[in-house]
Amino acid sequence: MLQPDLTYQLLRNLTSPVVAITAVRAGKENGMISDAAVRASIVPTVPRLSVYIHKFNFSHDMIYETGRFALHLLHTKQFDVVRRLGFVSGRDQDKLAAIPHHAGTLGVPILDECFAHFECSVVNVMDTGSSTLFLGDVVAVGRGKAAGELLTATHFRSNMPAEWQREYEAKLKEAQRYAEARSRDIKPVVWQRR
Numbered sequence: 001m002l003q004p005d006l007t008y009q010l011l012r013n014l015t016s017p018v019v020a021i022t023a024v025r026a027g028k029e030n031g032m033i034s035d036a037a038v039r040a041s042i043v044p045t046v047p048r049l050s051v052y053i054h055k056f057n058f059s060h061d062m063i064y065e066t067g068r069f070a071l072h073l074l075h076t077k078q079f080d081v082v083r084r085l086g087f088v089s090g091r092d093q094d095k096l097a098a099i100p101h102h103a104g105t106l107g108v109p110i111l112d113e114c115f116a117h118f119e120c121s122v123v124n125v126m127d128t129g130s131s132t133l134f135l136g137d138v139v140a141v142g143r144g145k146a147a148g149e150l151l152t153a154t155h156f157r158s159n160m161p162a163e164w165q166r167e168y169e170a171k172l173k174e175a176q177r178y179a180e181a182r183s184r185d186i187k188p189v190v191w192q193r194r
């Protein structure tokens with residue numbers, strides 16, 4: 001018999017480092033946080049990564065419609081970036097206004113400060129019902145200027161300030177309710193390159 005809470009806790013061992021995902025659509029820039037990104041190719045000449053993004057996030061449609069995003073590994077001194085990008089939606093505010101960035105080769109925003117960044121062009125997607133898995137060809141990379149230690153999801157969850165905890169848990173619960181209602185409604189998708 002599956003114990004949902006135990007299963008969820010064990011699955012948390014499969015989260016990725018904390019990453020910041022940025023996108024731009026019709027001149028509007030945005031960024032969000034994810035801990036569901038992985039390397040998706042072992043071939044040095046065909047570098048790929050993938051990331052799950054919930055459909056309710058503003059970033060989801062921006063990436064789906066443009067087929068472009070940048071993924072940034074963060075370092076342990078960047079809790080402020082996680083808070084700015086991961087706790088509120090870009091529908092409500094210009095989240096990148098206070099975070100120094102510049103346009104990358106694909107035109108997507110690249111954070112000046114990070115552990116490393118990857119610019120990606122989407123080559124395929126998979127629908128999960130509640131989210132989309134984006135498979136990206138990595139077309140450009142770079143390192144941050146002052147790269148410290150990589151920010152893992154466990155490090156973030158264990159060390160985030162106590163006053164953020166309640167907000168984080170509430171957002172997570174809300175996302176879980178959304179996902180529970182939609183996760184079984186999976187549609188086959190044929191991706192057309194943008």
Ligand SMILES: Cc1cc2nc3c(=O)[nH]c(=O)nc-3n(C[C@H](O)[C@H](O)[C@H](O)COP(=O)(O)O)c2cc1C
Pocket residue numbers: 018030031032033034035036052053054055056057058059060082085086087088089090091131156
């Ligand atoms: C540590 C952390 C991990 C997160 N992981 C994911 C994730 O894997 N997928 C996702 O869609 N949202 C994830 N989120 C939530 C989004 O970052 C959040 O909903 C954000 O406000 C979306 O912004 P947007 O609406 O501007 O795109 C995470 C947030 C945090 C703080």
